[in-house]
Amino acid sequence: MTKKVLRWLLFFGMTGIVSACGGVKNNVEVVHVPLGPPKKKISVSQKPYTVNGKTYYPLPSARGYVEEGLASWYGPKFHGRPTASGEPYNMYALTAAHKILPLGTYVMVTNLENGRRVVVRINDRGPFVPGRIIDLSYAAARTLGMVEKGVARVRIVALAEGRRTPRGVIFTRLPELKKGEYYLQVGSFQNYANAVCLRERLSRKFKLVLIEPFTHEGATFYRVKIFLAYDLDQARRLAEKLKKDFPSAFLVSQ
Known part of the structure; x- marks a missing residue:
């Protein structure tokens, strides 16, 4: 992986694990x-x-x-x-x-x-x-x-x-969804080739790695996500274990 891609991986996003909310239990x-x-x-x-x-x-x-x-x-x-x-x-x-x-x-x-x-x-x-x-x-x-x-x-x-x-x-x-599809987002790129490079690297270790396009204010970003679990609590535990490898990654729901 190039130094540019590694820099995106290390610095994009926040410094801790976060989770997405979206449906059943109000918190x-x-x-x-x-x-x-x-x-x-x-x-x-x-x-x-x-x-x-x-x-x-x-x-x-x-x-x-x-x-x-x-x-x-x-x-x-x-x-x-x-x-x-x-x-x-x-x-x-x-x-x-x-x-x-x-x-x-x-x-x-x-x-x-x-x-x-x-x-x-x-x-x-x-x-x-x-x-x-x-x-x-x-x-x-x-x-x-x-x-x-x-x-x-x-x-x-x-x-x-x-x-x-x-x-x-x-x-x-704001409701909290306990069941769904939960992913660890480890990077986001405007250059699609950089997203593909990261996905290929992650695919050597993880079974399902996705690239998800996202458009904001006319600009398209490509999010790279690792599937974790269908249960929020399980996904949080897995995300915590991966924190050392991906310090800037965060938890999202599909």
């Missing part, structure tokens, strides 16, 4: 969130960007995104500075930074250490500290009860598109 309640509209139009650019020598590839969609890991927060030092979306950072607003979720995505963040929850809007990039998956505003961190500690283990769940009302934003329930 997020309908919530009213008193969030005002963005001060500026959110950029929806999916262009890769590089920080500290590492390249990140924003996801074309947040649909079905679930992730667990460490959250941190940033405050006064950055207050008023521009974020990746173009908005000035407001430490008193419910916002957050994420490396690859689309800007403008709303996510439910649950502090797994105390059960507190908050909904935030992704308007910045980061954190770029190894092992951390989301950087919260001061207001969000205070809501989760993690200001003094500085970091906490959290679960983040991308919410369905919100509907604005005079009370705030209303988000619909």
